[in-house]
Amino acid sequence: MKVGLIGFGKTGKAVASVIMQNKEFCLEWVLRQKIALDKRNVSEFLGISSNEPGLIYSLETISIEELLEIHPVDIIIDFSSNTGIYSYGKIASAKNIKIISAISHYQTEEINFLKELSETNVVFWSPNITLGVNYLLFAAKFLKKIAPWVDIEIIEEHFKGKDGVSGTAIKIAEALDLNKSSINSVRAGGIVGKHELIFGFPYQTVRLIHESISREAFGNGVMFVAQNLTGKRNGLYNFEDILLPYFNN
Amino acid sequence: MKVGLIGFGKTGKAVASVIMQNKEFCLEWVLRQKIALDKRNVSEFLGISSNEPGLIYSLETISIEELLEIHPVDIIIDFSSNTGIYSYGKIASAKNIKIISAISHYQTEEINFLKELSETNVVFWSPNITLGVNYLLFAAKFLKKIAPWVDIEIIEEHFKGKDGVSGTAIKIAEALDLNKSSINSVRAGGIVGKHELIFGFPYQTVRLIHESISREAFGNGVMFVAQNLTGKRNGLYNFEDILLPYFNN
Amino acid sequence: MKVGLIGFGKTGKAVASVIMQNKEFCLEWVLRQKIALDKRNVSEFLGISSNEPGLIYSLETISIEELLEIHPVDIIIDFSSNTGIYSYGKIASAKNIKIISAISHYQTEEINFLKELSETNVVFWSPNITLGVNYLLFAAKFLKKIAPWVDIEIIEEHFKGKDGVSGTAIKIAEALDLNKSSINSVRAGGIVGKHELIFGFPYQTVRLIHESISREAFGNGVMFVAQNLTGKRNGLYNFEDILLPYFNN
Amino acid sequence: MKVGLIGFGKTGKAVASVIMQNKEFCLEWVLRQKIALDKRNVSEFLGISSNEPGLIYSLETISIEELLEIHPVDIIIDFSSNTGIYSYGKIASAKNIKIISAISHYQTEEINFLKELSETNVVFWSPNITLGVNYLLFAAKFLKKIAPWVDIEIIEEHFKGKDGVSGTAIKIAEALDLNKSSINSVRAGGIVGKHELIFGFPYQTVRLIHESISREAFGNGVMFVAQNLTGKRNGLYNFEDILLPYFNN
Numbered sequence: 001m002k003v004g005l006i007g008f009g010k011t012g013k014a015v016a017s018v019i020m021q022n023k024e025f026c027l028e029w030v031l032r033q034k035i036a037l038d039k040r041n042v043s044e045f046l047g048i049s050s051n052e053p054g055l056i057y058s059l060e061t062i063s064i065e066e067l068l069e070i071h072p073v074d075i076i077i078d079f080s081s082n083t084g085i086y087s088y089g090k091i092a093s094a095k096n097i098k099i100i101s102a103i104s105h106y107q108t109e110e111i112n113f114l115k116e117l118s119e120t121n122v123v124f125w126s127p128n129i130t131l132g133v134n135y136l137l138f139a140a141k142f143l144k145k146i147a148p149w150v151d152i153e154i155i156e157e158h159f160k161g162k163d164g165v166s167g168t169a170i171k172i173a174e175a176l177d178l179n180k181s182s183i184n185s186v187r188a189g190g191i192v193g194k195h196e197l198i199f200g201f202p203y204q205t206v207r208l209i210h211e212s213i214s215r216e217a218f219g220n221g222v223m224f225v226a227q228n229l230t231g232k233r234n235g236l237y238n239f240e241d242i243l244l245p246y247f248n249n
Numbered sequence: 250m251k252v253g254l255i256g257f258g259k260t261g262k263a264v265a266s267v268i269m270q271n272k273e274f275c276l277e278w279v280l281r282q283k284i285a286l287d288k289r290n291v292s293e294f295l296g297i298s299s300n301e302p303g304l305i306y307s308l309e310t311i312s313i314e315e316l317l318e319i320h321p322v323d324i325i326i327d328f329s330s331n332t333g334i335y336s337y338g339k340i341a342s343a344k345n346i347k348i349i350s351a352i353s354h355y356q357t358e359e360i361n362f363l364k365e366l367s368e369t370n371v372v373f374w375s376p377n378i379t380l381g382v383n384y385l386l387f388a389a390k391f392l393k394k395i396a397p398w399v400d401i402e403i404i405e406e407h408f409k410g411k412d413g414v415s416g417t418a419i420k421i422a423e424a425l426d427l428n429k430s431s432i433n434s435v436r437a438g439g440i441v442g443k444h445e446l447i448f449g450f451p452y453q454t455v456r457l458i459h460e461s462i463s464r465e466a467f468g469n470g471v472m473f474v475a476q477n478l479t480g481k482r483n484g485l486y487n488f489e490d491i492l493l494p495y496f497n498n
Numbered sequence: 499m500k501v502g503l504i505g506f507g508k509t510g511k512a513v514a515s516v517i518m519q520n521k522e523f524c525l526e527w528v529l530r531q532k533i534a535l536d537k538r539n540v541s542e543f544l545g546i547s548s549n550e551p552g553l554i555y556s557l558e559t560i561s562i563e564e565l566l567e568i569h570p571v572d573i574i575i576d577f578s579s580n581t582g583i584y585s586y587g588k589i590a591s592a593k594n595i596k597i598i599s600a601i602s603h604y605q606t607e608e609i610n611f612l613k614e615l616s617e618t619n620v621v622f623w624s625p626n627i628t629l630g631v632n633y634l635l636f637a638a639k640f641l642k643k644i645a646p647w648v649d650i651e652i653i654e655e656h657f658k659g660k661d662g663v664s665g666t667a668i669k670i671a672e673a674l675d676l677n678k679s680s681i682n683s684v685r686a687g688g689i690v691g692k693h694e695l696i697f698g699f700p701y702q703t704v705r706l707i708h709e710s711i712s713r714e715a716f717g718n719g720v721m722f723v724a725q726n727l728t729g730k731r732n733g734l735y736n737f738e739d740i741l742l743p744y745f746n747n
Numbered sequence: 748m749k750v751g752l753i754g755f756g757k758t759g760k761a762v763a764s765v766i767m768q769n770k771e772f773c774l775e776w777v778l779r780q781k782i783a784l785d786k787r788n789v790s791e792f793l794g795i796s797s798n799e800p801g802l803i804y805s806l807e808t809i810s811i812e813e814l815l816e817i818h819p820v821d822i823i824i825d826f827s828s829n830t831g832i833y834s835y836g837k838i839a840s841a842k843n844i845k846i847i848s849a850i851s852h853y854q855t856e857e858i859n860f861l862k863e864l865s866e867t868n869v870v871f872w873s874p875n876i877t878l879g880v881n882y883l884l885f886a887a888k889f890l891k892k893i894a895p896w897v898d899i900e901i902i903e904e905h906f907k908g909k910d911g912v913s914g915t916a917i918k919i920a921e922a923l924d925l926n927k928s929s930i931n932s933v934r935a936g937g938i939v940g941k942h943e944l945i946f947g948f949p950y951q952t953v954r955l956i957h958e959s960i961s962r963e964a965f966g967n968g969v970m971f972v973a974q975n976l977t978g979k980r981n982g983l984y985n986f987e988d989i990l991l992p993y994f995n996n
Contacts, residue, residue: 131396132453139388139457145495147380147473151658151686160649160698184682188649188698192960200658200686203466204381208388209456213939213960217452224396246394247496400907400935409898409947433931437898437947441711449907449935462690462711629894630951637886637955643993645878645971701964702879705956706886715950722894744892745994 001025001226004073004097006088007080008032008056011102011215015079016042018219020050025223027054028071031088032080035060064088073097075229077222082106085113093121100225102129102218104167118236122229126239128168129221132210133195134239137175139208140197144176151200152178157186158193168195250274250475253322253346255337256329257281257305260351260464264328265291267468269299274472276303277320280337281329284309313337322346324478326471331355334362342370349474351378351467353416367485371478375488377417378470381459382444383488386424388457389446393425400449401427406435407442417444499523499724502571502595504586505578506530506554509600509713513577514540516717518548523721525552526569529586530578533558562586571595573727575720580604583611591619598723600627600716602665616734620727624737626666627719630708631693632737635673637706638695642674649698650676655684656691666693748772748973751820751844753835754827755779755803758849758962762826763789765966767797772970774801775818778835779827782807811835820844822976824969829853832860840868847972849876849965851914865983869976873986875915876968879957880942881986884922886955887944891923898947899925904933905940915942 001024005016008030019027020043030042035058037045042054057067064087076092078084078101085101092099099117104127106114117123126134144150156169169183172195192213199206228242250273254265257279268276269292279291284307286294291303306316313336325341327333327350334350341348348366353376355363366372375383393399405418418432421444441462448455477491499522503514506528517525518541528540533556535543540552555565562585574590576582576599583599590597597615602625604612615621624632642648654667667681670693690711697704726740748771752763755777766774767790777789782805784792789801804814811834823839825831825848832848839846846864851874853861864870873881891897903916916930919942939960946953975989 130453132450132455135392135395135455139391142388142496143384146384146492153684153686155653155682155684157696184653184684186651186653186682186696188651188696188703189700190698190703190958190960190964191696198655198684198686198689200688201381201466202469202687203463204379204459204461204469205686205688206381206384207456207458207460209458210453211456211937212453213937214452217450217937220451220453243395247391402933402935404902404931404933406945433902433933435900435902435931435945437900437945437952438949439709439711439715439947439952440945447904447933447935447938449937451936454935454937460688462688466688628951630948630953633890633893633953637889640886640994641882644882644990699879699964700967701961702877702957702959702967704879704882705954705958707954707956708951709954710951712950715948718949718951741893745889 001075002028002073003226004028004067004071004076005030006032006076006078006084008037009079011218012079013046014215015077015219015222016054017046017048018216018223020046020048020052020054022223025226026052028073029053029067030056031059031064031067032056033059059087064091068095068097075100075226077226078103079218082110085110089113089117093117096121098122098226098229099124100222100229101125102222103127115236118234121234122232122237123235124225124229124237124242126221126225127171129225129239130210130212130217131221131224132212132217133168134221134243136195136197136208136210137172138240138243140172141175143199143206147199147201152176152182153198153200154178154183155186155196155198156183156194157188157191157196159191160187160189162187166193166195172197250324251277251322252475253277253316253320253325254279255281255325255327255333257286258328260467261328262295263464264326264468264471265303266295266297267465267472269295269297269301269303271472274475276301277322278302278316279305280308280313280316281305282308308336313340317344317346324349324475326475327352328467331359334359338362338366342366345370347371347475347478348373349471349478350374351471352376364485367483370483371481371486372484373474373478373486373491375470375474376420378474378488379461379466380470380473381461381466382417383470383492385444385446385457385459386421387489387492389421390424392448392455396448396450401425401431402447402449403427403432404435404445404447405432405443406437406440406445408440409436409438411436415442415444421446499573500526500571501724502526502565502569502574503528504530504574504576504582506535507577509716510577511544512713513575513717513720514552515544515546516714516721518544518546518550518552520721523724525550526571527551527565528554529557529562529565530554531557557585562589566593566595573598573724575724576601577716580608583608587611587615591615594619596620596724596727597622598720598727599623600720601625613734616732619732620730620735621733622723622727622735622740624719624723625669627723627737628708628710628715629719629722630710630715631666632719632741634693634695634706634708635670636738636741638670639673641697641704645697645699650674650680651696651698652676652681653684653694653696654681654692655686655689655694657689658685658687660685664691664693670695748822749775749820750973751775751814751818751823752777753779753823753825753831755784756826758965759826760793761962762824762966762969763801764793764795765963765970767793767795767799767801769970772973773799775820776800776814777803778806778811778814779803780806806834811838815842815844822847822973825850826965829857832857836860836864840864843868845869845973845976846871847969847976848872849969850874862983865981868981869979869984870982871972871976871984871989873968873972874918876972876986877957877959877964878968878971879959879964880915881968881990883942883944883955883957884919885987885990887919888922890946890953894946894948899923899929900945900947901925901930902933902943902945903930903941904935904938904943906938907934907936909934913940913942919944
């Protein structure tokens with residue numbers, strides 16, 4: 001599967017590295033705003049040995065139309081910003097290139113645009129695209145269905161500098177109808193990222209814990225999603241849509 | 250719902266205590282082998298204030314037929330031994346009294362007998378009847394379906410005296426197609442019972458943990474099952490059959 | 499060693515049970531306010547087989563002077579209330595009967611009284627008398643000395659009904675010069691009591707965790723203290739004074 | 748403090764990076780066997796902005812004598828191999844350059860050589876030079892002194908590929924007089940390195956846990972040791988010798 005990647009920040013780089021090391025996928029190009037690394041090769045830049053083209057382009061020197069002409073792809077993966085979708089959305093849908101967006105925060109406007117695009121294309125969006133966090137969310141919602149009266153508390157732990165409450169923890173709390181006060185935020189050096197859900201039953205507890213050790217986890221989430229979009233009809237998908245069919249097998 | 254309890258060992262006592270404190274259920278009687286506590290009242294014996302009859306009978310002084318004549322029930326809950334089923338199975342099915350068996354180990358012979366009984370009755374069997382452990386098993390099987398290549402390890406921790414590997418851990422390992430060598434057994438004072446499943450993905454881990462603090466957890470599992478058997482057709486059910494419908498809602 | 503116990507609430511009962519099962523100590527009597535169980539035997543009341551006298555007395559029917567006349571003891575253990583000390587303190591010190599007080603909250607007045615008593619007697623006071631919690635506190639203070647710049651966070655988890663922040667967690671925070679905002683309180687069914695201290699270093703973390711499964715843990719703490727007060731000079735001791743000598747061996 | 752680093756494998760690189768970013772220390776040079784990076788600058792090679800000299804030398808093009816002539820240092824830090832000490836030990840001691848060796852396994856021969864060198868120099872050796880692991884070991888030994896009868900179990904978790912039982916876990920087991928069978932080894936993707944010590948008391952447990960997220964933790968251990976060797980007399984020191992004085996303050 002030929003892949004184009006939009007965005008090359010810290011997470012974009014980690015995702016590019018995972019794609020390049022996965023034999024099922026071929027990284028055709030990376031597209032970013034900045035001109036700094038123009039025409040350099042991702043594998044050489046990241047120090048990975050690979051034969052995949054993986055050239056870095058800048059929107060200042062090439063348009064998305066030209067790029068897709070020279071290097072056609074099957075999927076566009078978006079780790080840029082919430083406005084990135086406007087630069088490639090229409091042409092991708094016109095050419096039936098699947099879209100996987102991993103943007104953290106979209107406004108209603110962008111979500112509506114995704115819906116529009118999904119009428120004629122396979123479009124996927126997840127604000128946190130790791131398999132582990134999405135599984136946690138899924139399993140937690142299921143447990144709450146079984147035992148709606150259970151006490152639920154969330155502990156999220158991150159490195160000292162992280163500002164505010166973890167966005168993922170907030171999303172989990174919302175999905176479980178919890179008050180924000182159920183989230184306990186711990187900040188201390190030496191922690192990458194940990195989310196723990198505690199379910200308190202009479203005489204027993206269940207804990208669901210997810211820990212990340214690096215941003216490469218997002219890359220694996222993208223690969224998982226891409227594989228699971230194969231054969232899907234046009235429409236807007238989220239991670240739950242991808243997990244659900246496994247349940248019915 | 251009127252309940253009769255077969256077996257009054259440590260776990261039977263804890264289960265009786267939970268049933269007596271649950272207003273949806275009324276403990277009509279306890280039936281056991283030993284004659285020691287004959288005709289004593291469960292609530293008085295356990296020091297619980299309750300108006301439920303809850304008399305303790307012995308098979309040495311009453312037959313199951315007589316007992317059901319004097320104190321009819323809707324459900325029989327079995328925490329006795331693997332041969333207990335032969336004393337009450339046929340008459341329970343004849344009278345359409347649901348059976349919830351929480352016996353840890355059945356031979357093929359007993360399982361076949363359960364199947365026979367279930368042709369004309371609602372029969373449930375689970376070797377570990379806590380909600381938490383069964384949820385863990387269910388959620389773990391689902392995660393393995395999603396990611397069959399994931400590394401899975403089990404840590405089970407119990408009090409120092411516990412002999413051998415935890416039966417629950419063995420059942421989890423079997424359900425996940427794991428080698429017994431994936432089970433790590435920790436024995437130390439001050440631990441009641443803990444099962445931890447570690448799922449190792451590249452760059453991330455998921456942990457599912459269950460901890461019990463007392464045998465009363467079995468009582469809550471029984472109540473949960475009894476509530477969920479309401480309206481079920483005749484047949485043999487296990488805990489997975491009870492959890493699955495929550496998924497499709 | 500002959501022991502007298504003051505106070506027979508939930509914790510007092512658990513402590514009495516531990517003392518009775520320890521062969522080094524002999525429970526001579528329990529003294530309490532209420533007359534309800536007067537002259538009953540602790541072993542019979544708690545269902546423990548023991549030959550120790552262990553009679554329950556009430557302050558309404560006997561004075562502490564008479565009691566010590568009939569049943570002399572080597573140590574008085576106090577799990578009553580913060581005013582209990584006034585009923586037995588002076589006579590205990592006069593008779594050189596060691597005092598172990600496990601009262602959670604003393605006012606300055608009582609602490610001054612303890613100091614006064616300790617001039618002519620061995621007096622020990624600890625607001626939380628479990629070995630585990632005191633070890634945690636000790637080890638944590640030591641780690642903070644080594645690395646004063648480390649990030650420290652506390653997570654305390656207890657059963658749903660527990661009001662307010664755990665007193666033990668507050669004491670730990672004070673001992674480590676932490677702001678109260680460093681304490682994260684989790685309340686959920688099925689948790690007895692857990693205190694977790696997280697030390698965040700660059701690139702690594704250390705966690706110190708204590709978990710209780712029942713009040714009997716206090717009994718073991720009392721036994722440990724009593725053994726370690728042997729041969730001590732008159733003075734007021736706390737748990738740190740008891741632990742420190744182990745360090746220098 | 749001027750520092751020379753011997754060895755530039757994965758850990759050596761991480762340590763060099765930490766030293767360069769610490770203002771109290773100046774990385775004068777790195778010395779290694781291989782000629783590959785000869786005369787390149789560490790900061791440029793690792794992509795760190797720094798004004799420290801930090802040149803990479805190879806033993807094939809320069810002798811340790813010449814190197815110390817051109818770039819004198821106060822401390823030599825050794826992350827090479829167990830024979831590295833023979834290349835620089837004598838000259839370092841002659842010039843009173845402190846030695847910090849972080850070699851995992853020394854034979855008796857090398858340990859004797861260290862002792863010899865320490866007669867006229869400050870020499871430090873620790874097979875695992877992270878602060879966290881050494882604190883764990885120290886705190887665990889102390890707890891075992893307090894409660895020699897406690898049940899102790901070790902769980903060590905590492906990434907899937909790690910061969911054999913963790914060397915650190917083995918050292919902890921030896922220090923605590925535990926059988927090797929007390930070590931439970933878990934191998935699963937997405938785990939960097941975790942050591943958990945479980946102390947089981949009646950009715951309570953204490954857990955000491957150390958987790959690393961990268962090799963840079965070794966760099967911080969080296970900095971801590973170097974700071975604490977200031978003002979020490981000649982002699983052979985280990986990590987316990989460094990921690991002990993904090994206790995007596």
